[in-house]
Amino acid sequence: MPPPGTPPQFLHARKLSDYEVELSWQPPLEANSDILYYIVRVWNETTDLQQNVTKTSVVINVDSESRYNASVSSWTRLGDGGVLIYISFTTTDAEPFDPPQNVTVVNTDASSVTLMWYPPTEPNGIIVHYTIYYSFNNTVTEKTVPVSDLYSHTSPDSRLSYTLTGLIGGNNYTFWMASSTVQGDGGVHSEPLILLLPEDAAPLSASRRTSRAPCLSRTAKPSRGLLPWAQTLTHIRPLTSTHSSCRSLCFFSVLCLPTPFFFLLFLEDLTP
Known part of the structure; x- marks a missing residue:
């Protein structure tokens, strides 16, 4: 003879209205065979209701403001799979027993x-x-x-x-x-x-902001024989729409310094 199964689990009641309560539960952890149906019993001092259901929940009609007991058993082709220890519930609104x-x-x-x-x-x-x-x-x-x-x-x-x-x-x-x-x-x-909480996106730092390159202009014609980087630049003006002649793009390396420096200069076109 196969051993009896375990009873259904986690039976609880949830009030839907003053006259309706939903009973729900989970299937047994171990059953001795496929479950054919559940027997739900609900009773109090004056009434006793028993109902066969194939799902794991049922809505029952109750009297308002009364205390009830309920139990559920699972049935297979081999018989009773075990009875869940019954619970008590009331149809009168009370405070919850447990939190969300x-x-x-x-x-x-x-x-x-x-x-x-x-x-x-x-x-x-x-x-x-x-x-x-x-x-x-x-x-x-x-x-x-x-x-x-x-x-x-x-x-x-x-x-x-x-x-x-x-x-x-x-x-x-x-x-x-x-x-x-x-x-x-x-x-x-x-x-x-x-x-x-994660932080807001950090604002773009000043060192990473895009800015216009200055327009470097000469104040005198270059002296013969001097290299471009040896000439003295005496005035720096910001690039504006009036300096549209700053078109020539040149790279110069200052080799006489301890560490090479590279300058991106926008120079006006030189005329003879």
């Missing part, structure tokens, strides 16, 4: 950060908003994000995301989160995330 799950940073630049997370596993009611806290320079700021803004393009069980803007690059920030029902956040927060 798996909060991570997925994108960042010098002035913004995008956070991603999953809803709490035990919200104890309907989550109405999330709060993102972030601290910088001994100042804590909080951003309230309504659930209606997050679920517009996704399902309630999907991974959620939000982008914070207006941050200052080159500084350390600490981020953490909480989720709230109408009763509050229960004082439970996610683990803090510490992040160094």
Whole structure:
């Protein structure tokens, strides 16, 4: 006879409305055969509901403001695969038992950060908003994000995301989160995330800026027999539109100095 399988995992309840609760769970880690269906049982002092389902979630109708118990078992062709220890839940809104799950940073630049997370596993009611806290320079700021803004393009069980803007690059920030029902956040927060934002692009330094080369002009005709670099340049004028005659491009090497120097000179055309 094959050994019995392990029970389903991670059963939790999520209130959808005053009269509806969603139960969800994960399949067993080990099953003695293919799972044919699950048996979900929900009961309280006055009612007892049992339902067969083939998926790993089910929506049940409940009375408002009541406490319930729930259990799930998996069934194969060989029989019962094991019963999950039941959980208790209430349809009355309360504070969440746990914070947003798996909060991570997925994108960042010098002035913004995008956070991603999953809803709490035990919200104890309907989550109405999330709060993102972030601290910088001994100042804590909080951003309230309504659930209606997050679920517009996704399902309630999907991974959620939000982008914070207006941050200052080159500084350390600490981020953490909480989720709230109408009763509050229960004082439970996610683990803090510490992040160094990248700096803004550095401005171009003066040494790398492009500038116009000066136009060097002569004040006298060159003396016969003197090399060009031996002539005395007595005046330097900036290159303007009035000096369009600076067309000749010459390279000269000053060999008489300890280290050769090269000068790029724009010279007026010389006339005899």
